[in-house]
Amino acid sequence: MKLSGKDLAFAGGAVAVLIVVVLGTGKELGPNVPTDAGHQAFFSQLEQGQRRVEVEQGCRQCHPLADLPEAHPHKEECMVCHQPS
Ligand code: HEC
Ligand code: HEC
Numbered sequence: 905m906k907l908s909g910k911d912l913a914f915a916g917g918a919v920a921v922l923i924v925v926v927l928g929t930g931k932e933l934g935p936n937v938p939t940d941a942g943h944q945a946f947f948s949q950l951e952q953g954q955r956r957v958e959v960e961q962g963c964r965q966c967h968p969l970a971d972l973p974e975a976h977p978h979k980e981e982c983m984v985c986h987q988p989s
Contacts, residue, residue: 933984933985933986933987934977934985934986935986936986936987936988936989937986937987937988937989938989939988939989943988944988946959946960946962946963946983947983947987947988950983956981956983956984957981959983960981960982960983963982963983967982
């Protein structure tokens with residue numbers, strides 16, 4: 905099989921679209937958590953092998969779901985969107 909210039913242009917376009925989509929998704933994720941010890945401690949628990957779904961239950965003690973802005977996205981899995989700084 906021989907690749908024509910058109911095929912290469914198509915492949916290049918597909919790669920470009922993919923990059924835009926990946927970067928765009930990154931932007932949708934939430935703001936980083938503050939750098940204080942309290943927040944960072946949650947992420948060290950993850951490094952110690954604790955399950956994220958259990959660790960992030962702790963977020964709700966201080967950030968009850970009802971207190972999040974109304975426009976806040978999909979509310980579970982806090983630590984996927986909110987990363988340590
Ligand atoms: C002990 C209480 C407490 C816990 C537990 C807690 N937070 Fe926070 N969080 C706060 C307070 C207070 C602030 C605001 C003060 C500040 O910005 O430093 C804050 C700020 C934030 C912000 C910044 C919001 C902004 O405007 O930038 C995010 C994001 C956040 N918390 C997410 C989380 C996540 C995710 C978890 C769980 C991994 C969590 N918090 C656990 C008390 C807490
Ligand atoms: C799908 C991604 C996503 C998930 C999951 C998510 N967040 Fe957020 N969060 C965001 C975005 C985006 C913002 C910024 C929204 C805005 O500025 O209106 C935000 C904002 C916040 C803020 C700041 C609110 C403020 O008053 O400025 C806090 C606190 C927060 N999230 C906590 C949490 C907690 C706790 C959870 C888990 C129960 C969670 N988030 C799950 C994306 C997410």
